[in-house]
Each structure stands twice: as structure tokens, then as C-alpha cells.
Amino acid sequence: MKVSSTTLSGVLLLEPEVYGDSRGFFFESFNERRFAVEAGIVAHFVQDNHSRSGRHILRGLHYQVGNPQGKLIRVVRGAIFDVAVDLRRSSPTFGHWDGVRLDAEHHQQLWVPPGLAHGFLVLSDEADVLYKTTDYWSPQNERCIRWDDPQLAIAWPLEGAPVLSDKDRAGQAFADAELFP
Numbered sequence: 001m002k003v004s005s006t007t008l009s010g011v012l013l014l015e016p017e018v019y020g021d022s023r024g025f026f027f028e029s030f031n032e033r034r035f036a037v038e039a040g041i042v043a044h045f046v047q048d049n050h051s052r053s054g055r056h057i058l059r060g061l062h063y064q065v066g067n068p069q070g071k072l073i074r075v076v077r078g079a080i081f082d083v084a085v086d087l088r089r090s091s092p093t094f095g096h097w098d099g100v101r102l103d104a105e106h107h108q109q110l111w112v113p114p115g116l117a118h119g120f121l122v123l124s125d126e127a128d129v130l131y132k133t134t135d136y137w138s139p140q141n142e143r144c145i146r147w148d149d150p151q152l153a154i155a156w157p158l159e160g161a162p163v164l165s166d167k168d169r170a171g172q173a174f175a176d177a178e179l180f181p
Ligand SMILES: Cc1cn([C@H]2C[C@H](O)[C@@H](COP(=O)(O)OP(=O)(O)O[C@H]3O[C@H](C)C(=O)[C@H](O)[C@H]3O)O2)c(=O)[nH]c1=O
Pocket: 049, 051, 059, 060, 062, 063, 071, 118, 119, 120, 137, 165
């Protein structure tokens, strides 16, 4: 597995060994021991999510206070621009964002540890996004930062206005975010 750092402390881009043959392909999308030894990711996942979205849909930027979730994200159909924002005050990359393309063709995964906001923009006609989380969904603890917060100035690869949920349209400013130690 190829492990690459990003500009955010602790956020890693993982590229698995894919075994192709005349039938198709096989790869391990998660292996607790391998992820710990090769990527230093020691995580206990308690939930596995699957969301499907159409082109120009933007989900996020979400985080949970109280029980923050680490997320291991991958795309099994289409392509997304996946973004994380560092909300950890003690992090050397506090207040920074980074974004990577994840797509079904290359099977990349992004590891986003607890303490960051997460969101993505769909780049294809449709995208199926699977992600494991290290804590349970807790709606009362969910928070949302505006995708277009001027202080973050995230360079989304937009072709026109994104399609948002009402919740995301009413997101908070980064300046009002509830931060982590
Ligand atoms: C997140 C979640 C949602 N739901 C239900 C609640 C709603 O009835 C429906 C859609 O929820 P929501 O609009 O919050 O879904 P997203 O906008 O995709 O939220 C996610 O978007 C970004 C990308 C994230 O990183 C988070 O994992 C998550 O907040 O699924 C559940 O039943 N369990 C869950 O874990």
C-alpha cells in the first residue's frame, strides 16, 4: 500500500495494491494490522456508511463535537473532490484545508482523523462514497461549516453553483466553529 501525507497533519492518502487478472480485480480495502504497520493508522471503526450523490452535489463540511469521528473514505463509483479542514487548535495545520480527488478508477482512500471537518464535491454524473467512522453518528453533536467560508477559501473545482442540503446551506462560519484541543 502506498501511503502519502497531505498538507494536513495526520491526514493520509492511501493507495492499495490492486490485483488485476482476466476476471477483474481484488484489493484489500481495509486491514487492521496492515493499516497500523504500514500507515500508522490505529483505528477501531464502528460504522460503515454509503452515500450516493449526483453531479455538483456538495456534502459538508461536517464534524461532530463530543464524539468526533475519524473517517476512512473511498469512492466505488465516479469521482469526488474530498476536503478536510483542521479544527484541532494544537495542530500545526490548524485552520488549514486540503483536498484530494478520490475516484473508483484508482481506489484511493483518505484517512481523516478525529478533529477535522469533512466534505466532498461530486465531479462525475454520480458518485458512490463509502466511509468507515471511528465513532457513531450523533445528530445532536453534528456541526456544519459553510463550504464557501471566506476565511477558509476552499478552492472547490466547481462548475457553477453546488447543490446543497438545507442544513449545509445554513452552515456556520469557520470563525464560529467549535474547536478541538
Ligand atoms: C451521517 C448520517 C446520516 N444519517 C441519516 C440522517 C439523514 O436522514 C440522512 C442524510 O443525512 P445527512 O444529510 O447528514 O448526510 P450527509 O450530508 O451525507 O452527511 C455526511 O456528510 C459528510 C460528507 C460527512 O463527512 C459526514 O459523515 C456526514 O455528516 O441520513 C444516518 O442515519 N447516519 C449517519 O451516520
